[in-house]
Amino acid sequence: xxxxxxxxxxxxxxxxxxxxxxxxxxxxxxxxxxxxxxxxxxxxxxxxxxxxxxxxxxxxxxxxxxxxxxxxxxxxxxxxxxxxxxxxxxxxxxxxxxxxxxxxxxxxxxx
Amino acid sequence: xxxxxxxxxxxxxxxxxxxxxxxxxxxxxxxxxxxxxxxxxxxxxxxxxxxxxxxxxxxxxxxxxxxxxxxxxxxxxxxxxxxxxxxxxxxxxxxxxxxxxxxxxxxxxxxxxx
Numbered sequence: 228x229x230x231x232x233x234x235x236x237x238x239x240x241x242x243x244x245x246x247x248x249x250x251x252x253x254x255x256x257x258x259x260x261x262x263x264x265x266x267x268x269x270x271x272x273x274x275x276x277x278x279x280x281x282x283x284x285x286x287x288x289x290x291x292x293x294x295x296x297x298x299x300x301x302x303x304x305x306x307x308x309x310x311x312x313x314x315x316x317x318x319x320x321x322x323x324x325x326x327x328x329x330x331x332x333x334x335x336x337x338x
Numbered sequence: 339x340x341x342x343x344x345x346x347x348x349x350x351x352x353x354x355x356x357x358x359x360x361x362x363x364x365x366x367x368x369x370x371x372x373x374x375x376x377x378x379x380x381x382x383x384x385x386x387x388x389x390x391x392x393x394x395x396x397x398x399x400x401x402x403x404x405x406x407x408x409x410x411x412x413x414x415x416x417x418x419x420x421x422x423x424x425x426x427x428x429x430x431x432x433x434x435x436x437x438x439x440x441x442x443x444x445x446x447x448x449x450x451x452x
Binding site: 319 | 384
């Protein structure tokens with residue numbers, strides 16, 4: 228099993244550009260999450276999904292969109308990048324009950 | 339509502355000495371509690387978890403944590419620090435027996451000196 232994979236690992240965007248952060252898990256987990264980690268802070272939840280076709284907002288959803296067309300994939304979309312979105316983004320998945328599995332992260336810089 | 343407070347932003351120890359990373363939680367429900375470790379430029383790795391079974395939880399790499407309901411604490415300990423333990427540690431709470439959202443503490447950076 229590859230676990231949770233994220234692409235790209237690094238990205239630099241200009242203000243106003245858009246991009247999609249990819250996340251895939253091969254553990255057949257129903258639940259998937261997107262978090263952002265700002266310097267010196269814990270992770271904050273952006274969006275989460277409890278299954279294919281179902282998504283919901285987390286603590287800091289503004290400026291982001293998600294979709295969940297399959298169990299495996301949970302992409303995060305930034306439509307109009309802003310400097311405040313400079314962060315490290317982590318995708319995670321979990322089974323119905325149990326521990327969360329995190330991807331290696333995507334480091335995004337918006338200039 | 340749930341929250342978690344990590345009482346120290348930085349902890350420094352000498353190699354071979356004990357490690358104590360402190361965490362207090364607040365939860366309206368019976369909580370699940372976790373400790374995650376993050377090495378520089380790496381993702382998060384689960385160290386251990388408490389889900390209302392034994393109150394003393396043993397994790398990987400010699401770490402353990404004790405759930406104390408009366409003190410609402412879940413401190414992480416290790417008898418003897420190793421250089422490779424230097425990392426950021428996160429205490430995390432969620433609702434028990436329900437895959438709910440994780441609430442992260444702000445992290446404790448552990449430094450280990452030779």
